Amino acid sequence: MKPVKVGICGLGTVGGGTFNVLTRNKRDISARAGVEIDIIQVGTRRGNSACDLAQTAVATDIFEVVRNPEVDIVVELIGGTTVAKELVLEAIANGKQVVTANKALIAEHGNEIFARAAEQGVSVAFEAAVAGGIPIIKALREGLAGNRIEWLAGIINGTGNFILTEMRDKGRAFDDVLQEAQELGYAEADPTFDVEGIDAAHKLVILASLAFGMPLQFDKVFTEGISKIAPEDVAYAQELGYRIKHLGIAKQTAAGIELRVHPTMIPEKRLIANVDGVMNAVLVKGDAVGSTLYYGAGAGAEPTASAVVADIVDLARSLTVAFEHRVPALGFHPQGQNKSPNILPQSDVETAYYLRLLAEDRPGVLAQISTILADANISVEALIQKEPQQDAPQVPLILLTSRAIERQLMNAIEKIEALSVIHGEVTHIRVESLG
Numbered sequence: 520m521k522p523v524k525v526g527i528c529g530l531g532t533v534g535g536g537t538f539n540v541l542t543r544n545k546r547d548i549s550a551r552a553g554v555e556i557d558i559i560q561v562g563t564r565r566g567n568s569a570c571d572l573a574q575t576a577v578a579t580d581i582f583e584v585v586r587n588p589e590v591d592i593v594v595e596l597i598g599g600t601t602v603a604k605e606l607v608l609e610a611i612a613n614g615k616q617v618v619t620a621n622k623a624l625i626a627e628h629g630n631e632i633f634a635r636a637a638e639q640g641v642s643v644a645f646e647a648a649v650a651g652g653i654p655i656i657k658a659l660r661e662g663l664a665g666n667r668i669e670w671l672a673g674i675i676n677g678t679g680n681f682i683l684t685e686m687r688d689k690g691r692a693f694d695d696v697l698q699e700a701q702e703l704g705y706a707e708a709d710p711t712f713d714v715e716g717i718d719a720a721h722k723l724v725i726l727a728s729l730a731f732g733m734p735l736q737f738d739k740v741f742t743e744g745i746s747k748i749a750p751e752d753v754a755y756a757q758e759l760g761y762r763i764k765h766l767g768i769a770k771q772t773a774a775g776i777e778l779r780v781h782p783t784m785i786p787e788k789r790l791i792a793n794v795d796g797v798m799n800a801v802l803v804k805g806d807a808v809g810s811t812l813y814y815g816a817g818a819g820a821e822p823t824a825s826a827v828v829a830d831i832v833d834l835a836r837s838l839t840v841a842f843e844h845r846v847p848a849l850g851f852h853p854q855g856q857n858k859s860p861n862i863l864p865q866s867d868v869e870t871a872y873y874l875r876l877l878a879e880d881r882p883g884v885l886a887q888i889s890t891i892l893a894d895a896n897i898s899v900e901a902l903i904q905k906e907p908q909q910d911a912p913q914v915p916l917i918l919l920t921s922r923a924i925e926r927q928l929m930n931a932i933e934k935i936e937a938l939s940v941i942h943g944e945v946t947h948i949r950v951e952s953l954g
């Protein structure tokens with residue numbers, strides 16, 4: 520069989536890692552694919568000090584790679600959703616197979632890209648787009664194909680988890696840790712994508728689509744980042760036996776589908792509560808298999824390259840297979856997808872809550888708060904009352920509530936904030952048992 524020829528577009532963190540892993544492990548990779556895999560061209564405006572390009576043809580215009588008639592597989596590693604979209608669509612139009620690590624592109628334009636690819640009979644693979652090196656796409660699409668997926672919850676942004684871990688363990692400042700994550704190549708080109716949960720939302724819609732068999736629905740995800748997590752909440756969570764993690768959660772309930780990214784308090788005894796640093800983990804609950812957990816590096820050059828190269832091997836193996844017999848991009852064949860799923864607004868979602876408020880230290884205050892919560896059918900499951908702080912007549916009160924519909928909880932918070940004995944805003948963090 521003649522060699523499969525690969526063209527890489529973009530030679531930054533992931534592009535450089537992919538070039539090096541493919542070059543270093545070429546023998547084993549080709550033996551696994553059953554055909555020799557050669558990088559025949561790299562599209563990049565500049566070199567990468569980690570890569571030896573002496574034997575490789577370099578094009579300064581990445582579009583030369585997608586127009587090269589010799590290239591079988593185009594690997595898009597430039598990022599963004601403008602030029603990357605043009606590049607991928609042109610590659611598809613030219614009959615190339617495509618591999619990408621670009622979750623923004625797949626989450627926002629995947630429906631169109633997969634439709635164009637199907638028309639051309641080519642595959643678009645994206646294992647590296649979610650949870651870096653963890654083979655979570657393959658697990659959902661193939662390994663768990665016998666299940667009805669009930670829910671999944673994941674730490675799916677390495678930069679955010681790295682920041683939260685360093686702040687908690689070493690008391691480091693937010694900006695300082697973010698800068699280190701950027702230097703290590705973990706962060707997105709615009710790091711607000713990491714910090715404000717947009718990157719996690721991109722990944723969550725991809726996972727949800729694979730899990731529940733529906734088109735990608737990026738605009739339906741409720742998204743809250745990590746920038747407002749206060750150090751005292753991290754400490755109180757620990758006192759209550761919990762950890763705060765930034766989770767992406769997708770769940771099918773009788774009421775509809777939940778798609779949400781937000782800081783979440785989870786019991787510290789859960790394995791996922793102990794996933795620290797740049798590591799990612801995804802917990803998937805299937806009706807047949809029960810709970811399964813996938814863990815590994817969520818970002819970085821070679822962990823991400825590991826997933827890119829696995830996709831290249833998959834595509835090389837399937838080049839001789841007719842398109843309709845290949846594993847569908849989103850796990851379900853398009854005709855079997857639920858085209859109009861009921862995605863719940865966040866106000867209809869039910870979870871338990873952690874509340875922190877500053878109350879005057881006098882009798883009857885707790886009774887007033889409990890009455891407001893009880894009127895909304897919400898009970899208090901745990902309570903911590905702190906000693907008054909020096910020179911301050913108020914005391915911090917920390918409550919864990921029963922499960923409640925978010926709209927009702929928010930109404931109750933408004934009433935609590937209006938009490939004359941309560942000072943400032945009530946902090947709320949959603950709590951999940953993940954059991």
Ligand SMILES: NC(=O)c1ccc[n+]([C@@H]2O[C@H](COP(=O)([O-])OP(=O)(O)OC[C@H]3O[C@@H](n4cnc5c(N)ncnc54)[C@H](O)[C@@H]3O)[C@@H](O)[C@H]2O)c1
Pocket residue numbers: 528529530531532533534562563564579581596597598599602620621622623647648651704705706707708817818819820823
């Ligand atoms: N860094 C990670 O750990 C990681 C993990 C998973 C997925 N990703 C995704 O992989 C993709 C690449 O990320 P990265 O971290 O390697 O970014 P990067 O910024 O390190 O690399 C991108 C490279 O593409 C080049 N580039 C951009 N536009 C170009 C153009 N028009 N022509 C030629 N070159 C161009 C840039 O100069 C840069 O060298 C992104 O979609 C990102 O979301 C990154």
Ligand SMILES: N[C@@H](CCO)C(=O)O
Pocket residue numbers: 648649650651675676677678679705706707713718817818819
């Ligand atoms: N910026 C992303 C890269 C991996 O997708 C992260 O930190 O998780």
Ligand code: NA
Pocket residue numbers: 646647648649650651652653654655656826
């Ligand atoms: Na992955």
